[in-house]
Amino acid sequence: MKKLLFLLLALAWAAAFTACSKDEIPDPNAPTGLPALSDPNDVGSCMDDEAFREYCLKEFDTDKDGKISRNEADAVTYMRLGNSHFKSLPGIGYFSNLENFSCTWCATIEAADLSNNRKLNSIVLFNCENLKRVILPNSQVPMKHVQVSCCPSVVSLDIPNKVTTLTKQAFSSCSSLERITLGRATTEIGDEAFYGCSSLRSIQLPGTVSSIGYRAFYKCESLTDIHIPDKITEIANGAFSGCKSLTSIKIPDKVTRIGIYAFSGCSSLTSVTIGKGVTRIEVAAFEACTNLTDIDLPGQITALHDNAFYGCSKLSSVYCRATNPPQLGFGVFSETSNLKIYVPAASVEAYKAAEGWSEYASQIVGYKK
Numbered sequence: 001m002k003k004l005l006f007l008l009l010a011l012a013w014a015a016a017f018t019a020c021s022k023d024e025i026p027d028p029n030a031p032t033g034l035p036a037l038s039d040p041n042d043v044g045s046c047m048d049d050e051a052f053r054e055y056c057l058k059e060f061d062t063d064k065d066g067k068i069s070r071n072e073a074d075a076v077t078y079m080r081l082g083n084s085h086f087k088s089l090p091g092i093g094y095f096s097n098l099e100n101f102s103c104t105w106c107a108t109i110e111a112a113d114l115s116n117n118r119k120l121n122s123i124v125l126f127n128c129e130n131l132k133r134v135i136l137p138n139s140q141v142p143m144k145h146v147q148v149s150c151c152p153s154v155v156s157l158d159i160p161n162k163v164t165t166l167t168k169q170a171f172s173s174c175s176s177l178e179r180i181t182l183g184r185a186t187t188e189i190g191d192e193a194f195y196g197c198s199s200l201r202s203i204q205l206p207g208t209v210s211s212i213g214y215r216a217f218y219k220c221e222s223l224t225d226i227h228i229p230d231k232i233t234e235i236a237n238g239a240f241s242g243c244k245s246l247t248s249i250k251i252p253d254k255v256t257r258i259g260i261y262a263f264s265g266c267s268s269l270t271s272v273t274i275g276k277g278v279t280r281i282e283v284a285a286f287e288a289c290t291n292l293t294d295i296d297l298p299g300q301i302t303a304l305h306d307n308a309f310y311g312c313s314k315l316s317s318v319y320c321r322a323t324n325p326p327q328l329g330f331g332v333f334s335e336t337s338n339l340k341i342y343v344p345a346a347s348v349e350a351y352k353a354a355e356g357w358s359e360y361a362s363q364i365v366g367y368k369k
Contacts, residue, residue: 033093033115034091034093034094034116035048035091041069042068043067043069043073043095044056044057044061044067046091046094047090049089049090051084051087052088052089052090052092060076062075073094074095074096074097077099078098078099078101081102081104082102082103082104082106083106084108084109086109087111088109088110088112089113089114092116092117093113093115093117096116096118096119098117098119099121099122100120100121101114101117101122101123102125103125104124104125105126107129109130109131110130110131110132110133112125112128113133113135114134114135115135115136116137117137117139118139118140119140120137120139120143121141121142121143121144121145122143122144122145122146123146123147124145124147125147125149126149126150127151129153131151131153132153132155134154134157135158138162139162142162145167146167147167147169147170148171149169149170149171149173149174150172150173150174151173153176154177155177155199156177156178156179157171157177158180158181160183161184162185164185164188165186165187165188166186167190167193168190168193169190169191169192169193171193171197172192172193172197173196173197174196174197175197175198175199177194177199177200178199179202180200180203181204182206184206185206185208186209187208187211188213189209189213191213191216191236192216192218193213193216194216194217195215195216195219196218197217198219198220198222200222201222201223201224202223202224202226204227205228206229207229207230208231209229209231212232212235214236215241216240218238218239218240218241218242219243221242221243221245223243223246224246224247225247228255229252230253231252231254232254233254233256234255234257234259235262235285236262237262238259238260238261238262240266241261241262242264243263243265246266246268247268247269249266249271249273250272250273251272251278252275252277253276255277255278256277257278258274258278259282260282260283261284261285261287262286263286264286264287264288264289265287265288267289268291269289269292270291272286272289272295275298276299278300278301279300279303280301280303280305281297281304281305283308284306284310285305286308287308287310287311289309289311289312290312290313291314292309292312292314293315294315294316294318295315295317295319296319297318297319297326298322299322301320301326302322304326304332305327305329306331308332309333309336310334310335311335311336312335312336315333315339316338317342318340318341322343322344322347323344323347325351327356328356328357330356332356339360339363341363341365342366342367343364343365343367344367344369345369346366347366348364348365352364
């Protein structure tokens with residue numbers, strides 16, 4: 001009886017084994033989410049994108065046996081793709097020691113799943129016009145450089161926690177990007193990081209961010225709101241210029257300078273809270289904010305430079321809390337109508353006599369502190 005039972009079990013196992021094709025046998029060593037290898041000794045055997053497989057064979061098949069062994073894959077630390085005709089990167093996760101990856105001018109690529117490449121510290125995806133889906137890895141090492149720019153079909157991105165700095169033009173000209181989640185360790189938004197991301201609606205900057213660069217959000221035309229973290233000390237030149245859907249902004253108290261053209265052309269801006277620490281508002285900082293109705297300048301303010309509020313056609317009241325009249329440049333309040341400027345009652349005459357302010361003498365009114 002035992003021999004019969006053993007024979008039946010053996011036959012059942014053999015039938016099950018022969019019923020599975022070679023391609024269907026899973027690889028027990030495959031990292032999560034990676035396709036199974038039909039040949040356990042050939043990483044290329046899971047690559048159903050022939051163009052990507054050909055590239056890998058050309059670059060990494062060092063013994064020229066027509067396969068990419070595990071040892072050959074483990075030796076790869078750098079991968080550079082350009083002007084290639086693949087649509088995806090099947091099996092790239094098997095290159096577990098990959099540190100630097102770039103894909104530039106790859107017009108046909110549609111998806112880049114790098115989730116299993118956890119040693120990456122530099123990622124560049126540039127001018128990939130059909131790229132829609134990008135999965136970045138939760139890297140085991142700090143990421144020094146992440147760039148997904150001029151990729152107009154990418155809609156959303158999640159930035160890993162190991163990324164601390166968004167480098168210059170990191171996501172510029174991703175015109176379809178609607179949502180991005182930044183890692184909790186992000187400290188710096190580089191120059192032009194989101195330049196021309198015209199579909200970006202909102203973004204949550206973590207409290208760790210201490211620097212927002214030059215034209216960082218320039219022409220993010222769909223951006224409706226953004227919280228500026230309390231660690232920020234300066235609003236850089238052109239940082240939010242052309243954000244025509246932005247409705248309100250609050251400048252933290254640690255900010256001392258609002259840069260040139262910082263909020264120019266923010267035509268939907270109706271509410272601006274300027275922190276107590278601001279001392280300088282630079283040239284054309286709020287130029288053409290055509291729906292701004294009032295502004296309250298802190299007591300620490302020392303300079304309002306040329307055209308700071310030029311063309312703010314609905315601006316009707318300005319409170320300037322400084323006891324001594326700040327430096328006032330040319331055309332600061334030009335192209336406004338029915339404007340009243342409220343200053344400390346004891347300083348009215350000083351304001352009316354001060355250079356620049358004298359031009360608005362009839363509009364200056366005292367208030368009691």
